[in-house]
Amino acid sequence: MVIFASNKKNIIKSIIMSTFQKVGEKMTNFRWIICGLLFFATTVNYLDRQVLSLTWKDFIAPEFHWTDSNYGDITAIFSIVYAIANLFAGRFIDWMGTKKGYLWAIFVWSLGACLHALCGWATEETLGIHNAEEMLSATGAVASTIAITSVYYFIAARIVLGVGEAGNFPAAIKVTAEYFPKKDRAYSTSIFNAGSTVGALAAPITIPPLARYFQSIGVGNGWEMAFIVIGGLGFIWMGLWMFLYKKPNVNPRVNTAELEYIEQDNNNPEESAEQQAAANDFDNKKISFLQCFKFPQTWAVFVGKFMTDGVWWFFLFWTPSYLFMVVSYLLLSLIKQVRIHMQPVCRLCLSLPCSHCWHCLPNL
Numbered sequence: 001m002v003i004f005a006s007n008k009k010n011i012i013k014s015i016i017m018s019t020f021q022k023v024g025e026k027m028t029n030f031r032w033i034i035c036g037l038l039f040f041a042t043t044v045n046y047l048d049r050q051v052l053s054l055t056w057k058d059f060i061a062p063e064f065h066w067t068d069s070n071y072g073d074i075t076a077i078f079s080i081v082y083a084i085a086n087l088f089a090g091r092f093i094d095w096m097g098t099k100k101g102y103l104w105a106i107f108v109w110s111l112g113a114c115l116h117a118l119c120g121w122a123t124e125e126t127l128g129i130h131n132a133e134e135m136l137s138a139t140g141a142v143a144s145t146i147a148i149t150s151v152y153y154f155i156a157a158r159i160v161l162g163v164g165e166a167g168n169f170p171a172a173i174k175v176t177a178e179y180f181p182k183k184d185r186a187y188s189t190s191i192f193n194a195g196s197t198v199g200a201l202a203a204p205i206t207i208p209p210l211a212r213y214f215q216s217i218g219v220g221n222g223w224e225m226a227f228i229v230i231g232g233l234g235f236i237w238m239g240l241w242m243f244l245y246k247k248p249n250v251n252p253r254v255n256t257a258e259l260e261y262i263e264q265d266n267n268n269p270e271e272s273a274e275q276q277a278a279a280n281d282f283d284n285k286k287i288s289f290l291q292c293f294k295f296p297q298t299w300a301v302f303v304g305k306f307m308t309d310g311v312w313w314f315f316l317f318w319t320p321s322y323l324f325m326v327v328s329y330l331l332l333s334l335i336k337q338v339r340i341h342m343q344p345v346c347r348l349c350l351s352l353p354c355s356h357c358w359h360c361l362p363n364l
Contacts, residue, residue, distance in 0.1 A: 025255060025256065025257055027255065027257035027258045027261060028253065028254060028255045028257070028258045029258070030251065030253040030254050030258065031179040031180060031188075031248075031254070031258065031262060033244065033253075034175060034179050034244070034245065035176070035179070035180075035188045035191055035192060037237070037240060037241060037244065037245070038172045038175060038176070038188075038191075038192035038195070039191055039192045039194065039195040039198075040195065040237055040240075041102075041106060041168060041172065041192075041195070041234075041237055041241075042169075042172065042192050042193065042194075042195030042196055042199065043195035043196075043198050043199040043202070044106075044110075044195075044199065044230075044233045044234050044237060045109065045165055045168045045195070045196070045199065046195065046196050046198075046199025046200050046203070046316075047199045047202065047203050047206075047207070047230050047233065048109060048110070048112075048113040048161065048165070048230055048231060048234070049078075049161065049165060049316070050199065050200060050203035050204075050207065050316065050320075051113065051116070051203070051207055051223075051226055051227050051230050052074070052075075052116065052154070052158075053075075053203075053316060053317050053318075053319075053320045054203055054204060054207045054208055054211075054320045055207065055208070055211050055222075055223040055226055056071050057320065058208065058211075059211055059215070059221055059222055059223040060221075060223055062136060063120065063132055063135055063136055063221055064120075064123065064135065064146055064147055064150040064151075065135075065138065065143040065144070065146055065147045066147055066150075066151070067147070070147055070151050073151060073155070074151060074154050074155055074158055075317045077155050077158065077159070078155075078158040078159070078161070078162050079162075079313060081158070081159050081162035081163060082162035082163075082165060082166055085162055085163045085165075085166035085167075086166045086170075087289075088166075089105070089166040089167040089169075089170045089171075090170040092104075092167065093105070093167060093170045093171045093174055094174075098171060098174050098175055098178060098245075098247075099241070099242075099245050099246075101171055102167070102171040102172075102175070102241060102245075103238055103241060103242065104167070105164050105165075105166075105167025105168060105171055106164065106167075106168070106234045106237060106238055106241075107164070107234070107235075107238060108160060108163055108164030108167075109160075109161050109163075109164025109165045109167075109168075109234065110164070110231045110232070110233075110234025110235055110238075111160060111164070111231075112157055112158070112159075112160030112161030112162075112163070112164055112231075113157075113161055113227055113230060113231030113234070114227060114228050114231040114232070115156075115157040115160060115161075116154065116157045116158075116161075116224075116227040116231075117220075117223075117224040117225070117227040117228050117231075118153075118157075119150055119153040119154050119157060120132065120135075120150070120220070120221070120224060122153045123135070123146060123149050123153060126149055127145060127146065127149060129146070132220070132221055172189075172192050173189065175245075176188050176189055176192070178247065178248060178262075179248055179262060180262065181261065181262060181263075181264050181265050182265050200316060204320065207226050207230065210222075210225070210226045210229060210230075211223050211225070211226040214226070248262050248263075249263075
């Protein structure tokens with residue numbers, strides 16, 4: 001009995017000491033690490049969808065004899081698949097759970113991104129062409145067949161990419177709801193959503209130089225490795241996600257103080273137990289797809305996205321090729337004007353007995 005009483009006393013003392021330690025401990029900020037992962041995933045999401053836009057005009061179109069119509073067909077089908085997949089992505093994330101659902105989403109879209117690199121090889125194998133040089137030199141009906149065949153393969157890869165990318169935003173929003181109280185969710189959402197803009201801005205300064213580098217060292221035509229390298233970022237993210245993510249209440253990197261901060265909406269002292277239970281039941285209640293249209297919030301998002309996404313996606317898909325054509329035209333015009341205006345100066349230099357003017361000869 002003495003031993004039992006002594007052990008009971010020690011247990012109570014340990015509980016009391018542990019409680020005081022938890023009350024005085026500094027709150028961890030691991031939720032912002034999770035937010036950083038969401039930002040990274042969204043950035044990779046937009047990098048992957050931009051590779052084709054930034055390589056088709058310079059690298060892919062000459063090889064496969066594409067026209068603007070061919071590229072337009074690919075982007076249109078991708079947009080349609082992405083839109084349809086979004087209708088089911090949220091349910092999939094809810095069914096699989098946040099960790100597995102997000103892993104599947106980024107695995108599928110990273111796989112789809114890398115599959116683009118195989119489209120050239122698949123076209124060669126299908127048509128019995130031996131190398132890229134043979135495709136480049138093709139004319140007439142052969143060139144048309146190459147274009148059509150390659151477009152089908154790129155559409156297939158693009159469908160895989162679109163299905164996977166549709167899961168990014170539903171998963172990211174669900175993670176935000178898990179790791180942030182209601183008062184911080186708008187801020188954290190704006191941070192990870194900024195990844196879409198950062199990815200769109202980073203793509204033009206990284207993807208074309210990457211393709212040109214691999215082209216210069218003789219690795220394919222350059223564009224293949226651009227798809228593989230950018231697509232590979234998703235697999236790196238998967239490793240970080242598997243290592244770092246767990247539910248807040250079971251994550252050892254989230255201490256008690258931070259967990260209480262995250263779950264503050266469930267521990268409101270101004271609400272009774274019945275009110276909190278009713279609120280939890282409402283949050284966890286599932287509704288059908290058609291019931292969503294009864295809420296004004298649904299229509300607000302629907303109308304807002306309808307008004308803005310068409311413009312945003314148009315710029316994402318077509319601005320790179322437009323700038324390529326405009327900048328190329330301006331550079332050629334500038335060079336032509338410089339040559340025209342420099343000719344009298346070069347002739348004057350040649351008429352003078354000055355040996356330093358012979359450098360003007362190539363401009364004649």
